[in-house]
Amino acid sequence: MLNDSDHPRHSAPCHRRQFLTRMGALAGAAAILPGLGGCETAEMHTAPPKKGATLNFDVAVDPFKPLAAVGGFVAADIEGTAVLLVRTAAKEVLAFSRACPHAFLDMAAAPASKYDVAKGVWVCGWHISEFKADGSAVAGPASPSGKLDKFAVTFDGAKGKVTL
Amino acid sequence: MKRWVALLSLAATWLVASSAxxxxxxxxxxxxxxxxxxxxxxxxxxxxxxxFYAMAQAGMATWEQVGWQKFHDLSDNQAMDGRLTYGFDYRGVVAKLGAPRWGSDGQVVEPPRIPVPMQLTPALAYKINDWLSATASVNPLWWVHSYPGQSPADGWLQIKPAIGLPSLRLGMIQPSFGIRHDDHTLLLRRNPKALGQPLLPPAYADPGAEVNWEPTHWLSLDAAAVWGHNLRLADPQAIAADKPVFSGRLTLWPQVLDWGINSWVGASALVADGSTVLGGHVGVGKNYWGTVIGEAVWSKTRGNREILSTLVQVSHAIKDWLVLEARWERSQSTQPGQSDGEATSYVAGLQWMPLPNFELRPEYRWLDTKDYLLAQYTLQFHLWL
Structure with missing residues (x-):
C-alpha cells in the first residue's frame, strides 16, 4: 500500500467540471441512440414454411421407427422446413421447428438431445435448454423468452400426420 | 531509491498501457x-x-473524483507481503442472442434482446516461493449459462525458475492457440453452419501441462498437452472421444522503438483425435494511437469438415478511456455431402471506461449467414479488480 504522498490528490473542482462536461457530452451522445434503432434489421435468406404442407408417418417404417417408443425422436424435412418429431406419450407425437431459438443449431444433431420423460420436457442437447409441450423454453439459455415453433400433429399410436 | 525506480517503472507502464x-x-x-x-x-x-496499477487510474474520471479516495489510494491487489494476488472479472452483455426465424404467421421473428451475465470470476494467485506459484479461478455463472466444453474453473501450478527460462504450468489450463480474444462471439472460434457451437469455447480448459518460454524480447514459444474431454464436449462432431490434445504456438515480437511501433506475428497448431487446427496471427500497433490485427484459422475435422475463418480488426485510441474499434470477419465451411456454410460479420463500437476498473462497450453488429441476416446494437460491460 502507498500513502497519500505517493498518490497526490488532484485539484478536485477543475476535475469535477471536466468530469461533468464529459458526462454531459456522452449523455448527449446516448440520447441519439434510440434513433439508431432503425439500423437494426432481421431478414431470412431461407423460404418460409409452406403453410398447409403435410408429412405422413408410420412408426413401423423407416425413418420413423425411433418414434415407436415414448421418448424417441426423429428429424424430418417437410418441403424444405426442418422439423423435429418427438414421441411424448402412447398416443402423442409433437412436432417442432428443429432450430433451437438460443443459437439456431439443429437440435436433432446434438448427441445429448432427448425427451425427458420424467420431467415432460424436450432437452436441446447443445446447451441444455428445456422446452415444454407448447414449445416454450423453461430452463437453459433459451429461457425465458425462447420458443420453438410447434406444428399440428394427428397420431393414433401407430400412424400420424404433421401439418405445417 | 529503489522505491522511486519501482514507482517510475509502474508509472511508465501505466502510461503505455492505459489506452487499452x-x-x-x-x-x-x-x-x-x-x-x-x-x-x-x-x-x-x-x-x-x-x-492492477496500470489500469487503476485509466478512466474518464478517477475514483478520487467521484469521492472514493480509499479505493483511489489502493496501489496494488496484493496481500501477505505480495505473496497473494487477488482479483475478479464480471462481464455481461445485452444483446439479441440467437437468430431470427420464420414465425407460424409467415413473418420473421427476431430473437428478444436480453441481458446475459457471462462471467463472474473471482481469482487468486499465491506465490509459494521464488519459482513456484499457484493460481485458481472459478466462474459461478457457468451453472447459469454456459457453452458445452466451457469449464467452470481453471487453475494451475506454475514453475518459473527464472526470467528467460521456460516456465511450466500444470493443471486445468487452456492450451495456447492464436490470439486470446476476450470476445467469444468471434467467427474465428465458431462453425459458420452452427454459430452457437464454438470450436474452442470461451473459458475452455482441460487438465494438462504447458511450457511457456520467452527466451528473448522478440520471441515466445508455447507447447501444451491436455486431455481433451471438454474439447470433445464442445464439438462432438469434430472430436469423437476423450483423447490427448497437443498444441504449439510461436510468436515473434518485432519492435521499432524509435517510432513507437510494436508488432507480433506468429503461427499456431492444434491436433486432437484426427482433427487439425492451424492458425496465423499478425498485429501492428503504435504507442498511444492504435492497432491493426489480422488472424486466420483453418481446421479440418472428422468427416472432412473444413472451416476457414479470417479476421481483420482496427482500433484507434481517441483518449486513454475511449477507443474506437471495428472488425470484419468471414468464415466458410465445407463438408462432403452437406451444404456449405458461410457467415460474414461486421462489428463497430466503442470501448469506454467511465471509471477505472469499469468498461462499457456499445457496439453495432452485422451478421450475415446463408440462413439469415441480423443487425443489432449490443452493450457489453466489464467490471474488474
Whole structure:
C-alpha cells in the first residue's frame, strides 16, 4: 500500500467540471441512440414454411421407427422446413421447428438431445435448454423468452400426420 | 531509491498501457507482453500488481473524483507481503442472442434482446516461493449459462525458475492457440453452419501441462498437452472421444522503438483425435494511437469438415478511456455431402471506461449467414479488480 504522498490528490473542482462536461457530452451522445434503432434489421435468406404442407408417418417404417417408443425422436424435412418429431406419450407425437431459438443449431444433431420423460420436457442437447409441450423454453439459455415453433400433429399410436 | 525506480517503472507502464482494456490490442499499444500485466502468461483474467496499477487510474474520471479516495489510494491487489494476488472479472452483455426465424404467421421473428451475465470470476494467485506459484479461478455463472466444453474453473501450478527460462504450468489450463480474444462471439472460434457451437469455447480448459518460454524480447514459444474431454464436449462432431490434445504456438515480437511501433506475428497448431487446427496471427500497433490485427484459422475435422475463418480488426485510441474499434470477419465451411456454410460479420463500437476498473462497450453488429441476416446494437460491460 502507498500513502497519500505517493498518490497526490488532484485539484478536485477543475476535475469535477471536466468530469461533468464529459458526462454531459456522452449523455448527449446516448440520447441519439434510440434513433439508431432503425439500423437494426432481421431478414431470412431461407423460404418460409409452406403453410398447409403435410408429412405422413408410420412408426413401423423407416425413418420413423425411433418414434415407436415414448421418448424417441426423429428429424424430418417437410418441403424444405426442418422439423423435429418427438414421441411424448402412447398416443402423442409433437412436432417442432428443429432450430433451437438460443443459437439456431439443429437440435436433432446434438448427441445429448432427448425427451425427458420424467420431467415432460424436450432437452436441446447443445446447451441444455428445456422446452415444454407448447414449445416454450423453461430452463437453459433459451429461457425465458425462447420458443420453438410447434406444428399440428394427428397420431393414433401407430400412424400420424404433421401439418405445417 | 529503489522505491522511486519501482514507482517510475509502474508509472511508465501505466502510461503505455492505459489506452487499452482488452487483449490483444493492449500488447500492441503498450509494447509489452501479456505476462507483464497478467498472472496467466496467455493474458486475460487475473492481473498482477503491474496490471492492477496500470489500469487503476485509466478512466474518464478517477475514483478520487467521484469521492472514493480509499479505493483511489489502493496501489496494488496484493496481500501477505505480495505473496497473494487477488482479483475478479464480471462481464455481461445485452444483446439479441440467437437468430431470427420464420414465425407460424409467415413473418420473421427476431430473437428478444436480453441481458446475459457471462462471467463472474473471482481469482487468486499465491506465490509459494521464488519459482513456484499457484493460481485458481472459478466462474459461478457457468451453472447459469454456459457453452458445452466451457469449464467452470481453471487453475494451475506454475514453475518459473527464472526470467528467460521456460516456465511450466500444470493443471486445468487452456492450451495456447492464436490470439486470446476476450470476445467469444468471434467467427474465428465458431462453425459458420452452427454459430452457437464454438470450436474452442470461451473459458475452455482441460487438465494438462504447458511450457511457456520467452527466451528473448522478440520471441515466445508455447507447447501444451491436455486431455481433451471438454474439447470433445464442445464439438462432438469434430472430436469423437476423450483423447490427448497437443498444441504449439510461436510468436515473434518485432519492435521499432524509435517510432513507437510494436508488432507480433506468429503461427499456431492444434491436433486432437484426427482433427487439425492451424492458425496465423499478425498485429501492428503504435504507442498511444492504435492497432491493426489480422488472424486466420483453418481446421479440418472428422468427416472432412473444413472451416476457414479470417479476421481483420482496427482500433484507434481517441483518449486513454475511449477507443474506437471495428472488425470484419468471414468464415466458410465445407463438408462432403452437406451444404456449405458461410457467415460474414461486421462489428463497430466503442470501448469506454467511465471509471477505472469499469468498461462499457456499445457496439453495432452485422451478421450475415446463408440462413439469415441480423443487425443489432449490443452493450457489453466489464467490471474488474
Amino acid at each position: 482494456v482488452a487483449l490483444p490490442r493492449m500488447t500492441l499499444t503498450a509494447g509489452s507482453r501479456c505476462s507483464n500485466c497478467h498472472v496467466n502468461p496467455q493474458g486475460g483474467g487475473l492481473r498482477n500488481d503491474m496490471g
